[in-house]
Structure formats: C-alpha cells, structure tokens
Amino acid sequence: MKNFTLFLFVVFHISLAQAQYKPVIFDYNKSLFDEGNPLPAETFFMLQGEVPADVDLVSASLLAKDGEELLYKGVWKRAAGDQGNTFQIPVSYRLRSNDEYSFRINYFKEVDQESSNKFQEQLHGYLDGYIDQTIQIEKNRIRLNEPVSRIMDNLNDIVNRSSAYYDNKSNITFQGFSDLVKKSLQNIRNTPLSEGRFTVFKRKDDSNRDVKIKYAQDQITQLKELVKSEVNTLTSTNLLTVYDSKYISKYATEKVNKPLTVNVGYGATYLSGDINSFSYDSAPYVGIAFPLGNGAFNSKFISRTTLSAGVFLGNFRNAEDQRITGPVVGLPIYAALGYPIFEFVRLNAGATLLQNSAAAPDGLNFQQVTVRPFVGISADINLWIGLGRNRRMK
Structure with a gap:
C-alpha cells in the first residue's frame, strides 16, 4: 500500500510539473531570451523580465518571423500597491520547432x-x-x-x-x-x-x-x-x-526531436469467402508508425491517430492450404491506420498486399498480387536518437 501511495504521489507531481509554464527570462539590456538560448517549442512558457517601478503595464506581442502578422499578445499589469520590479506574462501559444519568431515588448507609463x-x-x-x-x-x-x-x-x-x-x-x-x-x-x-x-x-x-x-x-x-x-x-x-519598446527580430526556437515509433503486434487478414464461410489467417507483424498530426498543434484525435506500414513476420495459409506470401520481400506487406485504446496499446485496421506463392513460384508477379483487409492490435515502442532536445541559434 505504501508503494502504491508513493507511486500516485510521483505521478501527480510529474503531471503538475508538465502543466506548468516553462520560465523564459528576457534580458532587457542584451535583448536576448535565456542568455541567447532558443525559445521552448511546442509548449506554453512564462516570459519574465525586469520592470522599472514607474511602469504600470508591459505587453509582449509575438509576431511571425517577418514581424508583420500578430500571433499572440500577452499583458502584465501592475496590481495596486505592487512595488516589485519583475513582470510575468504567460504565453499561451506553442511555437513551432526549429523556427523563428519576432517579438515586440512595450513598456507603458501613465499619461497625465x-x-x-x-x-x-x-x-x-x-x-x-x-x-x-x-x-x-x-x-x-x-x-x-x-x-x-x-x-x-x-x-x-x-x-x-x-x-x-x-x-x-x-x-x-x-x-x-x-x-x-x-x-x-x-x-x-x-x-x-x-x-x-x-x-x-x-x-x-x-x-x-x-x-x-x-x-x-x-x-x-x-x-x-x-x-x-x-x-x-x-x-x-x-x-x-508607451515610453519604451524593444523589438527582437527572427529569434530561433529549439529543435524538438521526435521518436521513431515501432509497432509490434498481432493481426488477422481476410483471405477469401463470404460472411457465412470465409478464410483468414493470422501472424505477428512489425512496422513503423507516423502520427497524422502534431499533438502541440492538432486535435487529440488527429495527433493520436497513426499511419503505419510494415510486414507480417510469417506467411499465411488459405483454405486450400496454399502458402500466401507478399511481393518484393517475400512476406505479406501491410499499411494501416491505428488509434490507441490504452496508453501503449493500439488498434490497427488497414490492408495487406498478398501473393499466392503457388501461382507465382518464380518471384514477383503483379498480376497475382491481391489486396486484403486486416485488423490487429499492437504495442508502441518509441526509439529516441540522442538525448533531450537539440538547440540552435543563428
């Protein structure tokens, strides 16, 4: 019971940390963010910086790289009685990886x-x-x-x-x-x-x-x-x-590495017959999966849906006990759309390219290639190349 409680405590605090805005410090004198490091990509961040005591409001405008299009505007306003010298502006806009953006930061004083x-x-x-x-x-x-x-x-x-x-x-x-x-x-x-x-x-x-x-x-x-x-x-x-303004042109964002997702699963392929009497066979399969969208910018459904392609690790047998292979690699080839039903378990549905080895004993014969539907269930394995996130600045 103690271990289970500890596990829940750790999960809660990890989730809380992920929900927080990443701090980004703006250096007024150098016109740099985080000492020249790239801005965080694909996540919200908290812009922070020093502010004189007589400044009542600071606005931060996030602009496209050319500085023309306004993408997001955040504002910090000094509360009554606040004598602090730091502003904080939450930027609820996700920057794209390995890209550039411009900023305009305005400092406002009261007008007589x-x-x-x-x-x-x-x-x-x-x-x-x-x-x-x-x-x-x-x-x-x-x-x-x-x-x-x-x-x-x-x-x-x-x-x-x-x-x-x-x-x-x-x-x-x-x-x-x-x-x-x-x-x-x-x-x-x-x-x-x-x-x-x-x-x-x-x-x-x-x-x-x-x-x-x-x-x-x-x-x-x-x-x-x-x-x-x-x-x-x-x-x-x-x-x-506005009594003072800073314009930062074409500031770079970090490059976010994406994992290579491998699907390992087991599926069944329809071979022939009608609804009352049909032939099918099953085998394990392995392939590469690609998300249809980026979770930072697309809907949850699109970003969790994957397009995958790969091969079955064994040949099939039809109702006549003939060996069914696939073109090119000698194994059934598949392509499918997948969606997770649990955290790491994905349901896949798609089509396979099949070839009857008896009808084409000498190798590839596209006239004998058929397309058949299949369904399967798989586990996702994410392979990372390198550690963390690559950073770059021009």
Missing part, C-alpha cells in the same frame, strides 16, 4: 491629464477631418464618397492606428463603432434635400439653398458628435502610453 486631453482632441480632429472629406453636400442630396461599409472600416482604422501606442488599466478596448453610427450614415445617404421638405422651416430672409445647407450640416454635426461620444469610452479611461 493634459496629455490625455491632447490625445483626445487629436483623435477627434482626425475623425472630423475624415468625415468632412467623405460627405459632400450637393444641390438636392447629401452624397457619400464611399460605401457605408468602407467608411465604417476607415473610421475604425483611424481609432486603432491612433491608439496603437496607448493602453489603459481598465482593460477597455475599442470594439469598433456601433450600428448607430452605421444607421446615421445610411440615413444621411438616403435623405433628399428637396425644396418642399423645408418650406415649413423656412424664414422670410432664408433662401431655399441656405435652409438645405443648414439642414445637411446639422445631420453631419450629429454624426460627428455620435462618433466622438463612442470613441470617448476609450479616451476617458486612465490612459497609459
């Missing part, structure tokens, strides 16, 4: 009220300017120079680009302008400026043209105010801005 107001005014100015360029007042209508969908995209892009170097402590992100803005644009586009429409609002001294222009300008002003009110949900927060 004057700078926050200036940023808000600047952003409002960009949005107003774009709306003025996009909407044109004509004789009897208001014309949009671009489709509504493109205007919405461009407005969102202005906000996102302007706030690229800002963040906040409240986890508030700009989700894009609402359907209210979209509806307002559609209404402006569909509103005619016909003379009869404004007769009731016209004063003696007003011309029809003046009334139309005033009405159109009021519609545009309402749109601008709506746009500003929605973007103010972002600018009215406790803004932080």
Whole structure:
C-alpha cells in the first residue's frame, strides 16, 4: 500500500510539473531570451523580465518571423500597491520547432491629464477631418464618397492606428463603432434635400439653398458628435502610453526531436469467402508508425491517430492450404491506420498486399498480387536518437 501511495504521489507531481509554464527570462539590456538560448517549442512558457517601478503595464506581442502578422499578445499589469520590479506574462501559444519568431515588448507609463486631453482632441480632429472629406453636400442630396461599409472600416482604422501606442488599466478596448453610427450614415445617404421638405422651416430672409445647407450640416454635426461620444469610452479611461519598446527580430526556437515509433503486434487478414464461410489467417507483424498530426498543434484525435506500414513476420495459409506470401520481400506487406485504446496499446485496421506463392513460384508477379483487409492490435515502442532536445541559434 505504501508503494502504491508513493507511486500516485510521483505521478501527480510529474503531471503538475508538465502543466506548468516553462520560465523564459528576457534580458532587457542584451535583448536576448535565456542568455541567447532558443525559445521552448511546442509548449506554453512564462516570459519574465525586469520592470522599472514607474511602469504600470508591459505587453509582449509575438509576431511571425517577418514581424508583420500578430500571433499572440500577452499583458502584465501592475496590481495596486505592487512595488516589485519583475513582470510575468504567460504565453499561451506553442511555437513551432526549429523556427523563428519576432517579438515586440512595450513598456507603458501613465499619461497625465493634459496629455490625455491632447490625445483626445487629436483623435477627434482626425475623425472630423475624415468625415468632412467623405460627405459632400450637393444641390438636392447629401452624397457619400464611399460605401457605408468602407467608411465604417476607415473610421475604425483611424481609432486603432491612433491608439496603437496607448493602453489603459481598465482593460477597455475599442470594439469598433456601433450600428448607430452605421444607421446615421445610411440615413444621411438616403435623405433628399428637396425644396418642399423645408418650406415649413423656412424664414422670410432664408433662401431655399441656405435652409438645405443648414439642414445637411446639422445631420453631419450629429454624426460627428455620435462618433466622438463612442470613441470617448476609450479616451476617458486612465490612459497609459508607451515610453519604451524593444523589438527582437527572427529569434530561433529549439529543435524538438521526435521518436521513431515501432509497432509490434498481432493481426488477422481476410483471405477469401463470404460472411457465412470465409478464410483468414493470422501472424505477428512489425512496422513503423507516423502520427497524422502534431499533438502541440492538432486535435487529440488527429495527433493520436497513426499511419503505419510494415510486414507480417510469417506467411499465411488459405483454405486450400496454399502458402500466401507478399511481393518484393517475400512476406505479406501491410499499411494501416491505428488509434490507441490504452496508453501503449493500439488498434490497427488497414490492408495487406498478398501473393499466392503457388501461382507465382518464380518471384514477383503483379498480376497475382491481391489486396486484403486486416485488423490487429499492437504495442508502441518509441526509439529516441540522442538525448533531450537539440538547440540552435543563428
């Protein structure tokens, strides 16, 4: 009982250790990870580094090798009362083995009220300017120079680009302008400026043209105010801005060695006959198995399913007691898909290449080769070449 309890204790702690994030130390001065060693591949890791006391937030952006595509972004935020000098950012993204990635690490400080107001005014100015360029007042209508969908995209892009170097402590992100803005644009586009429409609002001294222009300008002003009110949900927060940034280009990952998996098992092959009376034979087999996917990136089902190929270690006998061999190697050859039913035990199903030795006594004769189904059960044996993981750096 003691030994069994000890066994459970060891298994529990091994599982716990595997579930933890591997620490990776970032050296700010050298712009290196783990003293220049490659980053861990096919596992999550914890990015750690030093941070000044006046920095409130650190973001780490994992980018593709060329630095263009954002793959993952993690953030560390200083908790209230925290005076520490270390940040920790869990990177829940598995890097591919023997590859390269780029990183951008930004350090944020709090923005004072004057700078926050200036940023808000600047952003409002960009949005107003774009709306003025996009909407044109004509004789009897208001014309949009671009489709509504493109205007919405461009407005969102202005906000996102302007706030690229800002963040906040409240986890508030700009989700894009609402359907209210979209509806307002559609209404402006569909509103005619016909003379009869404004007769009731016209004063003696007003011309029809003046009334139309005033009405159109009021519609545009309402749109601008709506746009500003929605973007103010972002600018009215406790803004932080980037005061320092580190860019690490094309940093290498470790090379993960994969085991060579050998299947050793026993299977039965159908030879002839129908469901009521059929002939089959069985023999042990051995082969090489390859997973259909990588467990770090593919689903559990795909990564545990294998494609294997090999030979049976004995020939078969059919119902007429004829010896059934296989082409090329003189033994039945098989190919199969397999899936584990226990930790190291795999169920295989596939096909065998067979040849009747009596029909082809002189060797290979493809006209006599037949394909027959088989099922089997096998054990996996993983053969490792070398120890641990190879590391490389350019």
